[in-house]
Amino acid sequence: MTRPAAPATASGTPAGSSPAAQAPSGTARGADRLATGRAPRRGRPGQRFVVLRTAVAVVAALVVAFPLWWMLVVAFSPRGEVFGRGLRLVPSTVTLENFTRVLDRYPVAEWFGNSVVIGVFVTVLTVLVNLLAGYAFAHVRFVGRSFVFLTFLATLMIPVQAIMVAQFRLVTGLGIYGTYWSVILPSAATAFGVFLARQFMLGVPTELLEAARLDGAGHLRIFARIVLPLSGPLVAVLVLLTLLGSWNDFAWPLIALKDPDLFTLPIGLLYLKGQTTPDYNAIMAMAVLTVLPMVALFVAFQRFFVQGFVRSGVR
Amino acid sequence: MSRSGTAAPAATTGPAGRRGGATTAPRPGLRSARLREGLVGWAFLGPNLVLLVTFLVVPILGALVLSLQQTRGFGDPEWVGLQNYARMVTDAAFWQSFGNTVVFTVVTVPLEMALGLGLAVLLDGVLPGQRVWRTLIVLPLVISGVASAMIAVILFTEANGLVNQVLGAVGVGGVPWQSDGTLAMVSVIVTMVWLRVGLNMIVYLAGLQGVSPELHEAAELDGANAAQRFRSITLPLVGPSTFFLLVLNVIASFQVFDLVFVMTGGGPGYSTSVLGTYAYRNGFEIREQGYGAALGVVILVVTLLFTVVQWRTNRTRDLTE
Numbered sequence: 070m071t072r073p074a075a076p077a078t079a080s081g082t083p084a085g086s087s088p089a090a091q092a093p094s095g096t097a098r099g100a101d102r103l104a105t106g107r108a109p110r111r112g113r114p115g116q117r118f119v120v121l122r123t124a125v126a127v128v129a130a131l132v133v134a135f136p137l138w139w140m141l142v143v144a145f146s147p148r149g150e151v152f153g154r155g156l157r158l159v160p161s162t163v164t165l166e167n168f169t170r171v172l173d174r175y176p177v178a179e180w181f182g183n184s185v186v187i188g189v190f191v192t193v194l195t196v197l198v199n200l201l202a203g204y205a206f207a208h209v210r211f212v213g214r215s216f217v218f219l220t221f222l223a224t225l226m227i228p229v230q231a232i233m234v235a236q237f238r239l240v241t242g243l244g245i246y247g248t249y250w251s252v253i254l255p256s257a258a259t260a261f262g263v264f265l266a267r268q269f270m271l272g273v274p275t276e277l278l279e280a281a282r283l284d285g286a287g288h289l290r291i292f293a294r295i296v297l298p299l300s301g302p303l304v305a306v307l308v309l310l311t312l313l314g315s316w317n318d319f320a321w322p323l324i325a326l327k328d329p330d331l332f333t334l335p336i337g338l339l340y341l342k343g344q345t346t347p348d349y350n351a352i353m354a355m356a357v358l359t360v361l362p363m364v365a366l367f368v369a370f371q372r373f374f375v376q377g378f379v380r381s382g383v384r
Numbered sequence: 385m386s387r388s389g390t391a392a393p394a395a396t397t398g399p400a401g402r403r404g405g406a407t408t409a410p411r412p413g414l415r416s417a418r419l420r421e422g423l424v425g426w427a428f429l430g431p432n433l434v435l436l437v438t439f440l441v442v443p444i445l446g447a448l449v450l451s452l453q454q455t456r457g458f459g460d461p462e463w464v465g466l467q468n469y470a471r472m473v474t475d476a477a478f479w480q481s482f483g484n485t486v487v488f489t490v491v492t493v494p495l496e497m498a499l500g501l502g503l504a505v506l507l508d509g510v511l512p513g514q515r516v517w518r519t520l521i522v523l524p525l526v527i528s529g530v531a532s533a534m535i536a537v538i539l540f541t542e543a544n545g546l547v548n549q550v551l552g553a554v555g556v557g558g559v560p561w562q563s564d565g566t567l568a569m570v571s572v573i574v575t576m577v578w579l580r581v582g583l584n585m586i587v588y589l590a591g592l593q594g595v596s597p598e599l600h601e602a603a604e605l606d607g608a609n610a611a612q613r614f615r616s617i618t619l620p621l622v623g624p625s626t627f628f629l630l631v632l633n634v635i636a637s638f639q640v641f642d643l644v645f646v647m648t649g650g651g652p653g654y655s656t657s658v659l660g661t662y663a664y665r666n667g668f669e670i671r672e673q674g675y676g677a678a679l680g681v682v683i684l685v686v687t688l689l690f691t692v693v694q695w696r697t698n699r700t701r702d703l704t705e
Contacts, residue, residue: 123511129503130520133578136535137523139546143538152544156553202432210418211425217433224440226691228639230660231684234667234677235446236439258439263432288424317528319642320660324668335530339646342534349538356531363526371519378525378583379590382632 140360143353144168152349167354171341177355179330180337184316187252187333191315194257196307200300203266204292208278221260229320237324251325252333256315262307265381269303270296306377309370316363334359444684451678461674468678478679480654481662488573488658489637495577496633497626500584505618507585508592518589522582529579529642536575536647565655568648572656575643580636584629591625592618631694638687659683 143151144167146160171177205211206218229236240251273296281291297304319335326332332340338359341352367374426433451468453461472478503521507514524532539546540561548559561571595618603613619626641660644650650657650665657665663683667676 119511122506122509123513125506126503126511126514126517129506130517133524133581134520136532136539136578137527139539140531140535151546152541156546156549198432198435201428201430205425205428209421209425209428211422214425217429221432221436224436226635226687227440227444228635228660228683228687230639230641230663231680231687232440232443232447233664234673234680235443235450237667238450238673239439239443239446254435255439258435260432260436288428292428313526317526317530319528319530319645320664335528338530338534342537342646352534353538356534359531360527363528364523367523367526368519374526375522375586378522379587382583382587382628 137360140353140356143350144357146350148348148350167350168358170348171351171354174351175337175341175355176330176332177334177337177358180332180334181358183249183331184333187249187256187322188312188315190249190253191256192308192311194253195259195311196262196304198257199260199262199307200266200297200304201292202260202263203270204288204296206263206267207270207273208291208296209288221263224260233320233324236321240325246325247327247331249331252318252322255321255325256318261314261381262311265307265377266300266303269300273299302373302376305370305373306380309366309373310377310381312366313363313374447677447680447684450674451681453674455671455673464674468675471675472678472682477654477657478662481650481657481659484569484654484656485638485640485658485660488569488576488640489634491573492576492580492637493630493633495573496580496584497629499577499581500629501588501622501626503581503585504588504592505614508589518586521585524579525582527579530646532575532579533643533646536571536643540571540647562648563652565652568652568656572640572643572647575647576637576640579643580633584633587625587629588622591622595621627694631691634690635687638690639683659686 142158142160145163145165146167147162147164148167148170150161151157202221206214206221236255237246240246240255245251245254277295278291281295286294316333317335318333319339322333322336323339326336329337329340334355338352338355341347341355450461452463452465454464454467455461507518511517540548542548542558542560542562545561547561548557551557551559559567561567599617599621600613603617608616639660640658641664644656644658644661645664648656650661654662659679660683663676663679665676666672666679
């Protein structure tokens with residue numbers, strides 16, 4: 070894998086001084102090793118007490134995973150069973166009736182589609198603009214670069230709760246309230262990926278870029294033909310984390326989407342809970358449908374997720 | 385949409401960039417080359433900058449303006465100066481929400497970090513099936529806050545939730561997870577720690593990879609026991625990870641919204657209300673947008689203060705070490 074080495078200059082730059090934007094370099098290096106699963110060095114003190122440590126690992130994993138198991142149990146149990154008398158940790162019979170019921174009664178398929186459409190648009194738009202900005206911060210010299218960089222950094226600190234009322238009025242004023250765009254555009258307004266992008270692109274060997282410049286290539290060409298093809302792992306991390314963030318986003322879509330037909334899955338889940346007699350088996354069936362795509366992506370691309378989590382601390 | 389995102393810089397940078405390479409030789413062109421480089425830089429930033437300014441900077445300014453107004457009903461907003469802020473001083477629900485947010489943060493953050501570090505130390509090194517255990521512990525990170533909260537709602541249901549069934553089996557009957565304010569807060573805290581312990585663990589695991597085993601060996605030869613080695617070697621060396629996590633965790637806890645909103649709605653009464661849910665309530669449920677905006681400004685200011693403080697301490701530490 071052609072992964073440019075992490076630049077050594079990080080601590081001297083504004084990025085290096087903000088831990089919120091990226092993990093300390095030791096951690097980041099550790100993340101790579103952790104993520105690539107390279108064999109740990111021999112003689113680590115942790116080679117002892119293997120049985121005890123494995124036991125603790127198993128217990129911890131079971132405790133943490135139990136709520137997810139419980140989601141499955143409730144989703145696949147006959148209606149009302151787990152809420153009856155007596156402790157029961159597995160369904161008496163595995164049934165799909167909760168799934169068919171929730172799909173019949175509520176536009177869950179549409180909500181799923183809305184989540185996909187919004188997720189894809191947010192991801193493509195966000196990653197694209199973040200990559201472009203990251204390139205500018207890494208390889209283009211221009212007046213005001215440090216200042217703009219700090220400004221970008223500062224925007225990461227702005228919580229949605231702080232500006233939601235004003236953002237709601239803005240979106241209404243722009244006439245996009247209640248459309249997909251009212252979720253997509255504000256969600257794409259983030260500098261989240263810029264710092265990872267800049268950091269990664271700084272690692273592209275300058276000789277490559279110099280050679281391309283001497284050949285008369287402009288920045289756009291260098292970006293598209295040299296830097297991007299070397300940035301596969303970066304793009305993977307950005308795409309996965311952005312998609313995850315959009316898929317699970319709640320506060321803003323809750324405000325921006327009023328029409329139940331446009332709901333995303335999390336808002337739909339809340340809608341189900343808001344019914345006069347909430348059907349918890351159906352809610353868990355829908356929760357399974359909601360989390361399944363991300364769990365599948367996580368299992369398939371765990372390396373990139375872990376790298377992204379460790380370096381950026383999730384969104 | 386994505387296409388228009390690329391079109392902007394393509395139009396400006398294409399020709400300029402191509403000529404940029406050629407102008408390096410003749411001297412008179414040096415200034416214009418630098419100018420062109422500058423334009424190219426701004427063009428690359430352009431799309432991201434436009435989005436940030438439109439949907440973050442403008443709303444912040446909007447929130448500041450709105451926080452000085454009163455917007456009851458559908459009439460025109462009315463200037464009220466600092467009245468919204470003055471109102472907070474005497475608003476018991478605001479202070480309760482503020483206090484709850486602080487308590488929530490102060491309790492969740494150390495728990496998340498201690499559990500994360502403990503698990504990381506235990507899981508560092510080779511274990512049978514370690515990939516499976518690690519994956520399971522990290523898995524909640526990809527589960528949406530709403531889905532997690534919904535699972536927690538079902539587990540903690542007072543009448544017949546699993547938690548109370550289990551507690552009932554060992555003789556503790558009918559714990560009021562929803563009707564008692566303190567217990568409701570406990571249930572949200574437990575859920576938050578459950579959600580985030582995996583993140584803390586993997587960041588610490590990554591930090592531990594940077595700790596050289598030779599140090600442990602040397603300390604062991606000098607007769608240091610496991611506890612001493614943990615305190616004098618492991619803890620200082622995962623310092624950067626601790627700091628990184630502290631910032632992330634405090635921000636995440638201070639801005640908690642999804643879990644509280646779905647699990648308790650801030651209730652019973654205001655006993656689990658936090659700043660995020662209280663601002664939402666005022667801005668969108670009671671529809672007092674001016675007051676809601678003012679609450680948002682307070683959240684923003686506190687977040688920024690914390691960020692500045694941690695940034696400064698980090699700076700000082702960088703300089704002294």
